[in-house]
Amino acid sequence: MPDRIDxxxxxxxxxxxxxxxxxxxxxxxxxxxxxxxxxxxAALRAADxxxxxxxxxATGRDVPETVDDRPLTGxxxxxxxxxxxxxxxxxxxxxxxxxxATPRALGRLRAPGDVVIAxxxxxxxxxxxxxxxxxxxxxxxxxxxxHLRAARRVGASVRExxxxxxxxxVDERVDLAEALLTxxxxxxxxxxxxxxxxxxxxxRVSVVRDGG
Amino acid sequence: MPDRIDxxxxxxxxxxxxxxxxxxxxxxxxxxxxxxxxxxxAALRAADxxxxxxxxxATGRDVPETVDDRPLTGxxxxxxxxxxxxxxxxxxxxxxxxxxATPRALGRLRAPGDVVIAxxxxxxxxxxxxxxxxxxxxxxxxxxxxHLRAARRVGASVRExxxxxxxxxVDERVDLAEALLTxxxxxxxxxxxxxxxxxxxxxRVSVVRDGG
Numbered sequence: 001m002p003d004r005i006d007x008x009x010x011x012x013x014x015x016x017x018x019x020x021x022x023x024x025x026x027x028x029x030x031x032x033x034x035x036x037x038x039x040x041x042a043a044l045r046a047a048d049x050x051x052x053x054x055x056x057x058a059t060g061r062d063v064p065e066t067v068d069d070r071p072l073t074g075x076x077x078x079x080x081x082x083x084x085x086x087x088x089x090x091x092x093x094x095x096x097x098x099x100x101a102t103p104r105a106l107g108r109l110r111a112p113g114d115v116v117i118a119x120x121x122x123x124x125x126x127x128x129x130x131x132x133x134x135x136x137x138x139x140x141x142x143x144x145x146x147h148l149r150a151a152r153r154v155g156a157s158v159r160e161x162x163x164x165x166x167x168x169x170v171d172e173r174v175d176l177a178e179a180l181l182t183x184x185x186x187x188x189x190x191x192x193x194x195x196x197x198x199x200x201x202x203x204r205v206s207v208v209r210d211g212g
Numbered sequence: 213m214p215d216r217i218d219x220x221x222x223x224x225x226x227x228x229x230x231x232x233x234x235x236x237x238x239x240x241x242x243x244x245x246x247x248x249x250x251x252x253x254a255a256l257r258a259a260d261x262x263x264x265x266x267x268x269x270a271t272g273r274d275v276p277e278t279v280d281d282r283p284l285t286g287x288x289x290x291x292x293x294x295x296x297x298x299x300x301x302x303x304x305x306x307x308x309x310x311x312x313a314t315p316r317a318l319g320r321l322r323a324p325g326d327v328v329i330a331x332x333x334x335x336x337x338x339x340x341x342x343x344x345x346x347x348x349x350x351x352x353x354x355x356x357x358x359h360l361r362a363a364r365r366v367g368a369s370v371r372e373x374x375x376x377x378x379x380x381x382v383d384e385r386v387d388l389a390e391a392l393l394t395x396x397x398x399x400x401x402x403x404x405x406x407x408x409x410x411x412x413x414x415x416r417v418s419v420v421r422d423g424g
Contacts, residue, residue, distance in 0.1 A: 105374055119376065121333075122416025123393045141412035142393060160394075162317055164331065164379035171416070181335045181354060182372075200353035204334025204383070 003127070007049040007092035008079050010072055011037055012056045017097070023173040023207075024194075036170060037061075037096045039185035046103035049092060054079055077136045093128045093137065097122075099179040099187040100165040101127075104128070108159055113159030115151045118166035119144040127166045132156035176207045217322070217341070219261035219304035220291050222284055223249055223269045229309070235385040235419075244402055248382060249308045251274075251397035253297040254268075258315035261304060266291055289348045305349065307332075311391040311399040312377040313339075325371030327363045330378035331356040339378045344368035388419045 016033035017024070024032060041063060043053045053065040054075055068075040076093055083091060092109055094101070103200070109116050109129040120126035123142030133153040138146045151158045168178050179187050180198050195210040229236070236244060246280035253275060256263045265277040265331050266287055280287040288305055295303060304321055306313075321328050321341040332338035335354030346366040350358045364372045380390050382399070391399050407422040 119394060121376075122389060122418075123410070123412070142417045144393065144408060161376050162377050164333075164376045165374050167376035167379070177334060179320070181356065182331060198335070198354060200335070204336070205354045206334075 002082040004048050004050045005090050005092055007044050007051045007071075007094050008054045008066075008076065009037070009040060009044070009051050009094050010054045010076060011059065011096045013059050014057055019171045020173065020176075021177060023209075029193065032187065032194075033097065035186040035190040036099045039183075040094060040096055040098055040101050042185065043101045043103050043106050044092075044094060045120035047106040047109075049094075049106065054072070072139045073137055074132050080130060080136065083133075088131070088133065090129055090131045093130070095126045097169045097171065098126055098166055099170045099175075099183050099185075100168045102165055102184065105163050108161055108163060111159050111161060111207055114156035115147070116159045116161055117144065117147055118163050118196070120167050120169050121147050124169065126169050127161065174204075174206065177205045180207060183204065216260050216262045217302050217304055219256050219263045219306050220266045220278075220288065221249070221252060221256070221263050221308050222266045222288060223271065223308045225271050226268055229383070231383045232385065233307075235388060235421075240406065244399065244406075247398040247402040248311045251395075251399050252306060252308055252310055252313050254397065255313045255315050255318050256306060257352045259318040261306075261318065263306075264399065284351045285349055288351070292342060292348065293321075295345075296383075302341055302343045305342070307338045307379045307381055309383065310338055310378055311382045311387075311395045314377055314396065317377040318376045320373055320375060323371050323373060326368035327359070328371045328373055329356065329359055330373035330375050332379050332381050336381065338381050339373065345374050386416075386418065389417045392419060393417060 017029040017209050020029050029118060041051050051063060053063055055065055055067055056069045058067055082083060109127060114132035116129040117125055118127040122145050125143040125147055132154060135151060135156050148158060170179055176191060176196060177198060180191055180196060196207045199206045199208040229241040230239050244319060253263050264277055265271060265275055266279045267277055267279055270279055278291060303378045321339060326344035327347055328341040329337055330339040335356050337355040337359055344366060347363060347368050360370060384393055388408060389410060392403055408419045411420040
């Protein structure tokens with residue numbers, strides 16, 4: 001069995017998924033975000049990671065948790081800096097809204113490289129494994145390109161993790177179709193129970209919701 | 213060196229990329245589709261595939277070509293049926309608009325399995341490797357799910373190829389950002405030359421075009 005690797009999972013219980021406002025009511029967005037988090041934590045554990053929530057406020061979940069109400073970049077960098085530098089142990093940072101994440105996909109973060117990056121759709125950074133002590137994150141804008149530059153700046157080697165499952169963060173209505181198509185866990189079930197189903201038309205598949 | 217595997221690349225020179233009509237003029241869509249095809253063919257060759265165009269009309273390109281003006285599903289199934297069944301040699305089917313495809317990503321099609329499928333965004337099937345003599349394609353609707361069912365029907369094992377690069381077909385304006393972000397070839401260069409650049413705002417990165 002491989003060594004367990006710490007995995008930070010940033011989560012904002014207070015303001016979840018505002019870009020899904022055209023598809024879900026506020027309470028629903030909270031429930032759906034919770035379901036995605038459940039899936040990500042389960043997949044991380046199954047892939048031999050030790051997840052730790054990095055939450056903007058206490059969640060009450062049965063998982064180790066650091067509460068830090070700063071914006072994402074500052075909170076993640078503080079958590080990275082809090083590591084014991086002599087231990088040089090790797091740490092992963094995995095977004096909480098990867099509704100398609102599987103243990104197999106997350107296990108690929110163990111690829112060699114000072115920094116292993118799974119880019120997201122639209123230039124984001126959905127999952128990272130950091131082995132280099134000087135690498136810091138910056139999640140603003142097209143963070144994938146920024147992270148390539150940041151790695152170059154500190155002389156860290158980079159491996160791109162080419163995964164559709166990790167590239168698919170669920171932020172917008174169109175992404176719900178992906179969770180229905182190839183999701184496998186609580187988030188997919190939540191959407192089905194809420195009445196969402198696939199709508200196939202001319203182009204890409206989208207979602208419709210029944211009257212309920 | 214691994215054995216070369218035949219790879220069919222369907223291509224419609226006559227009606228390319230209509231869903232990009234809000235971003236590109238008809239002649240531009242043809243040029244851009246050509247650039248993507250160039251990238252896909254180069255990546256296939258570098259990954260030790262032998263590409264063959266399956267074109268709705270003659271292209272004049274310096275690559276083996278089968279002309280078949282039937283719709284996609286019928287043309288691909290005819291080409292699959294034309295194989296020598298006793299040879300049982302695998303054949304790949306790779307879409308021509310995978311602007312992010314790299315030799316490394318395409319090489320993963322050689323994974324074990326009677327059918328290896330790289331699902332696309334929105335439930336499509338962007339790349340396939342078929343080793344089973346009875347498996348046929350159906351590209352209508354959410355073809356990834358249909359292909360899972362079709363494999364089950366003929367008793368073929370399926371491997372999902374989890375690749376962001378192969379999942380990203382460039383069909384709509386929003387996809388152009390992906391080609392600019394992590395494309396590496398002629399399609400990315402074409403977009404830059406045409407004046408497209410990344411626009412980072414609140415959510416995902418999009419594209420803007422200069423006055424030219």
